[in-house]
Amino acid sequence: MRDLALAVRSGGGFGLGLVFFLIVTVLVPFGVGPETARLAPIAPGILWVGALLACLLSLDRIFALDREDGALDLLATAPIPLEGLTLAKAAAHWLTTGLPISIAAAPLGVFLSLPWPGHLWLSLSLLVGTPALSLIGCFGAALTVGLRRGGLLLSVLVLPLYIPTLVFGADVARRGAEGLDAATPLALLGAVTLGCLAGLPFAAAAALRVSLR
Numbered sequence: 001m002r003d004l005a006l007a008v009r010s011g012g013g014f015g016l017g018l019v020f021f022l023i024v025t026v027l028v029p030f031g032v033g034p035e036t037a038r039l040a041p042i043a044p045g046i047l048w049v050g051a052l053l054a055c056l057l058s059l060d061r062i063f064a065l066d067r068e069d070g071a072l073d074l075l076a077t078a079p080i081p082l083e084g085l086t087l088a089k090a091a092a093h094w095l096t097t098g099l100p101i102s103i104a105a106a107p108l109g110v111f112l113s114l115p116w117p118g119h120l121w122l123s124l125s126l127l128v129g130t131p132a133l134s135l136i137g138c139f140g141a142a143l144t145v146g147l148r149r150g151g152l153l154l155s156v157l158v159l160p161l162y163i164p165t166l167v168f169g170a171d172v173a174r175r176g177a178e179g180l181d182a183a184t185p186l187a188l189l190g191a192v193t194l195g196c197l198a199g200l201p202f203a204a205a206a207a208l209r210v211s212l213r
Contacts (some may be wrong), residue, residue, distance in 0.1 A: 003092030006065060017054035017097040018104060024050035025108045036113040043112035044122060044173035051101045051126055052133060052162055058097060059137040060154055062089050063145040063208070072145070076212050082205035090131075090138040090201070098130030114177060121176025129169040129189050135196040136161045142204040146211035164192050 028046050032038055066072035075085055105126050106119040114122065140158040147153060168189040175182035 003089055004095060008096075015100075017057050018100045020057055021050050021054040021101050021104065022108065024053070025111050028112060039113040040115055040177070043109060043114040044118060044177055045170045046112060047105055047109060047114070047122060048125075048166055048170040048173065051098075051105065051130065052166055054101055055093075055097050055130060055133040055137060056155060056158065056162075058093065059141050059158065060144075060151040062093055062138055062141040064141075067145050072208075073212065076208065082208055083201045086138055086142060086204040086208065087201045089141075090134045090204075093137065094131050094134040098126070098134055102126035102130055114173075117179055118173055118177025121182055122173040125169045125172035125176075125182075125186065125189060128172075128186065128193060129165045132165045132189075132193040132196045133162060135193075135200045136165075139200045139204040139207065142207040142211065145208065165189065168192060 025047065029039060032042070063072060066075065076082060102123055106123045109119050109122055137154075137158055140154045140161075143157060144151075144154045168185045171185040172182045172189060175185065
């Protein structure tokens with residue numbers, strides 16, 4: 001609840017990713033043309049790339065605000081394990097960024113002429129995949145929390161780790177839009193998210209311990 005309140009009051013979390021996602025969705029037809037035959041095949045990939053970049057926007061604030069006001073040092077000495085802290089931070093980031101994007105993706109898919117069978121699969125793939133984006137981003141933010149102006153380095157570190165989630169998520173939406181079986185890429189996307197959930201809170205906590213020494 002604390003992190004959700006900070007995301008709303010700081011001005012850099014809640015709503016920013018959703019607005020960026022909306023802008024990307026609206027601008028693409030102006031760049032590639034409004035023809036349905038041109039937009040429909042690329043719509044799943046464009047929507048997933050937009051969601052990925054929108055999640056990337058607020059990653060540098062996951063630990064930076066706590067580092068600036070000294071709260072991170074107090075949290076590190078609290079009885080709550082650092083693994084639980086990083087998991088709570090990732091959950092707050094997903095609730096303020098990934099979840100709104102997942103809900104808004106299906107209506108915004110109309111702008112890109114996404115076939116109607118693909119709307120449900122797009123939202124489902126984002127609901128399954130965006131938690132992995134938040135967990136990976138939390139790990140990257142923990143690695144760069146001690147660096148001044150580490151936002152660019154954070155993007156360089158995190159983007160390659162986002163590739164499996166992007167590939168499987170876009171494939172789920174594409175297969176669903178074409179009426180094909182999307183169960184296999186959806187299962188692989190879920191496996192990526194579960195793998196991130198199992199390992200990355202511990203990796204992020206270890207990175208925080210190194211940064212706070």
